[in-house]
Amino acid sequence: MATAVQFQDVSRVFDKVRAVDGISLSIEEGEFFSMLGPSGSGKTTSLRLIAGFEQPSSGSIKIFGQEAAGVPPFQRDVNTVFQDYALFPHMSVLDNVAYGLMVKGVDKKTRRERAEAMLDMVKLAQYGERKPSALSGGQRQRVALARALINQPRVLLLDEPLGALDLKLREAMQTELKALQRKLGITFIYVTHDQGEALSMSDRIAVFNKGRIEQIDSPRALYTRPHTPFVADFVGTSNVFDSESARAVVGAQTPFSIRPERIRIVDAAPATDAVVVRGELIDIHYLGSVSRYEVAGPHGKLITVVQANGDEEVSRRLEPGAPVTLAWERHAMHLMTV
Amino acid sequence: MRSDHALHDKAPRWLKWLAFGGLGFLHFPILVIFLYAFNVEESAYSFPLKGFTLRWIHETFARPDVLSAIWLSVKIASLATLVALALGTMAAAALYRRHFLGKEAITLMLILPIALPGIITGIALLSAFRLADVPPSFWTIAIGHATFCVVVVYNNVIARFRRTSYSLIEASMDLGADGFQTFRYVVLPQIATALLAGGILAFALSFDEIIVTTFTAGTEVTLPIWLLNQLTRPRDVPITNVVAMIVMLITMVPIFAAYSLTRGTEDVAGSGK
Numbered sequence: 001m002a003t004a005v006q007f008q009d010v011s012r013v014f015d016k017v018r019a020v021d022g023i024s025l026s027i028e029e030g031e032f033f034s035m036l037g038p039s040g041s042g043k044t045t046s047l048r049l050i051a052g053f054e055q056p057s058s059g060s061i062k063i064f065g066q067e068a069a070g071v072p073p074f075q076r077d078v079n080t081v082f083q084d085y086a087l088f089p090h091m092s093v094l095d096n097v098a099y100g101l102m103v104k105g106v107d108k109k110t111r112r113e114r115a116e117a118m119l120d121m122v123k124l125a126q127y128g129e130r131k132p133s134a135l136s137g138g139q140r141q142r143v144a145l146a147r148a149l150i151n152q153p154r155v156l157l158l159d160e161p162l163g164a165l166d167l168k169l170r171e172a173m174q175t176e177l178k179a180l181q182r183k184l185g186i187t188f189i190y191v192t193h194d195q196g197e198a199l200s201m202s203d204r205i206a207v208f209n210k211g212r213i214e215q216i217d218s219p220r221a222l223y224t225r226p227h228t229p230f231v232a233d234f235v236g237t238s239n240v241f242d243s244e245s246a247r248a249v250v251g252a253q254t255p256f257s258i259r260p261e262r263i264r265i266v267d268a269a270p271a272t273d274a275v276v277v278r279g280e281l282i283d284i285h286y287l288g289s290v291s292r293y294e295v296a297g298p299h300g301k302l303i304t305v306v307q308a309n310g311d312e313e314v315s316r317r318l319e320p321g322a323p324v325t326l327a328w329e330r331h332a333m334h335l336m337t338v
Numbered sequence: 339m340r341s342d343h344a345l346h347d348k349a350p351r352w353l354k355w356l357a358f359g360g361l362g363f364l365h366f367p368i369l370v371i372f373l374y375a376f377n378v379e380e381s382a383y384s385f386p387l388k389g390f391t392l393r394w395i396h397e398t399f400a401r402p403d404v405l406s407a408i409w410l411s412v413k414i415a416s417l418a419t420l421v422a423l424a425l426g427t428m429a430a431a432a433l434y435r436r437h438f439l440g441k442e443a444i445t446l447m448l449i450l451p452i453a454l455p456g457i458i459t460g461i462a463l464l465s466a467f468r469l470a471d472v473p474p475s476f477w478t479i480a481i482g483h484a485t486f487c488v489v490v491v492y493n494n495v496i497a498r499f500r501r502t503s504y505s506l507i508e509a510s511m512d513l514g515a516d517g518f519q520t521f522r523y524v525v526l527p528q529i530a531t532a533l534l535a536g537g538i539l540a541f542a543l544s545f546d547e548i549i550v551t552t553f554t555a556g557t558e559v560t561l562p563i564w565l566l567n568q569l570t571r572p573r574d575v576p577i578t579n580v581v582a583m584i585v586m587l588i589t590m591v592p593i594f595a596a597y598s599l600t601r602g603t604e605d606v607a608g609s610g611k
Contacts, residue, residue: 104514
């Protein structure tokens with residue numbers, strides 16, 4: 001498989017801010033690749049560098065092996081779905097979708113046919129004559145998708161495309177996007193700050209922080225083996241123990257993280273080789289299928305525990321302020337290199 | 339804000355009278371000109387009118403000096419508007435997004451001609467033309483007018499640009515349109531009504547401008563200058579009234595049109611999403 005996009009030590013500096021700070025990565029053809037990170041972490045700038053809206057201050061970007069520096073957006077074989085959809089308000093939905101063909105000089109009949117086929121694919125066949133302002137958010141999102149795909153790009157860039165949709169619609173669109181990507185077999189590069197979205201759709205995820213990449217891995221690896229405290233904390237919830245609190249809890253200096261669902265609240269210390277921590281229950285959050293317990297451990301270290309709500313004995317007995325005993329298996333801990 | 343007093347919603351009667359009085363004071367002289375443009379009498383302003391006639395309108399349009407003055411003013415206003423449309427749009431496009439050293443100074447320089455008293459602009463232009471050894475002509479008047487017409491277009495267009503999402507332009511480029519195609523298919527339709535409104539206002543400004551014109555006209559006689567010259571010729575009063583009425587109609591109607599055009603697009607512009 002060919003490499004679709006390759007960054008080699010790429011930086012983008014605005015005034016004095018290093019928005020993207022020496023990033024190297026390579027994205028394979030046909031991959032669903034997510035760029036995950038908080039706002040201002042450099043993920044959107046990286047996407048704009050691929051689209052050609054930004055030029056790198058240093059480093060090299062290759063798209064299918066060709067150096068992209070200096071190539072304007074309209075000569076790149078990539079298309080973008082914008083966060084605000086950026087539909088042309090003065091054009092009908094059909095003209096919006098056909099725009100990419102129109103500027104290439106494709107004749108009117110052909111571009112109408114292909115735009116209609118595209119609208120059909122995103123299930124908006126009857127909406128061609130409407131103006132974008134007459135569509136709902138979810139429908140506009142599909143139009144933006146159809147418009148970006150009509151030029152048959154080899155790479156599709158998506159900049160938080162589901163950010164403006166409500167939860168139900170967002171989940172439905174996640175499934176659709178993933179199915180569409182499998183069907184088309186093209187590379188999707190997906191920018192999001194929503195870790196759930198990234199985990200559920202991606203083949204691989206790059207976690208961005210302060211203009212750098214913390215880790216690139218599969219969703220499973222990212223969740224179970226986070227390399228850095230930032231990744232452990234940002235992807236899902238995690239209890240991160242720095243070297244000081246690690247020594248207090250397990251007696252070793254190596255920082256580690258443990259997922260809240262791997263910690264159990266026990267009545268007595270188990271006989272097995274488990275880590276046992278005593279603390280005071282601070283708060284209980286009832287979340288339906290599970291409850292989240294906040295426990296103050298040694299030196300006041302706050303530990304989050306998540307347990308399924310089947311065991312009613314436990315939930316009934318516990319009140320904030322009660323002393324609790326926590327236990328987890330040693331192999332559930334993830335030791336970190338930093 | 340207090341909402342418990344319905345009393346506060348209504349202005350006292352004396353304030354209403356004062357307001358209408360003020361409006362009346364402002365517009366009464368204009369009404370007089372309109373009335374006496376149709377008066378039978380030749381030079382006296384007697385009231386009530388002695389009778390109604392369209393004679394002066396016929397006579398006005400038979401006068402070659404009036405016709406050539408109107409034609410000159412139309413030509414100048416058209417040229418100044420065209421120059422303003424081109425320069426104002428380019429200036430707005432250059433200034434609305436980028437931040438660079440000297441941007442504020444350039445903005446100020448663009449806006450200055452409309453803020454400065456016309457007499458200063460006029461003298462400055464006159465001495466500049468003298469220095470460059472350019473004799474006063476149709477062209478010097480048009481250039482003089484363009485200096486303050488650019489501002490009007492610039493202000494309209496930059497306001498529209500600020501309300502337009504920049505991602506539209508990026509989307510167009512992303513889909514394969516080069517700069518010219520993006521301007522033609524995306525930017526121009528977005529700013530079209532702003533251009534129309536700015537252009538109409540610029541035309542109206544130029545059409546009745548007199549101060550800057552006085553300094554740059556030389557021997558050319560635009561419509562406002564023709565009107566000024568009439569002050570020393572009381573025999574032509576009815577014709578002067580008719581010409582004044584024409585100037586007002588030509589400038590007022592487009593301004594109302596421009597107003598309704600820009601007002602109508604206010605809520606549409608935000609629907610870029």
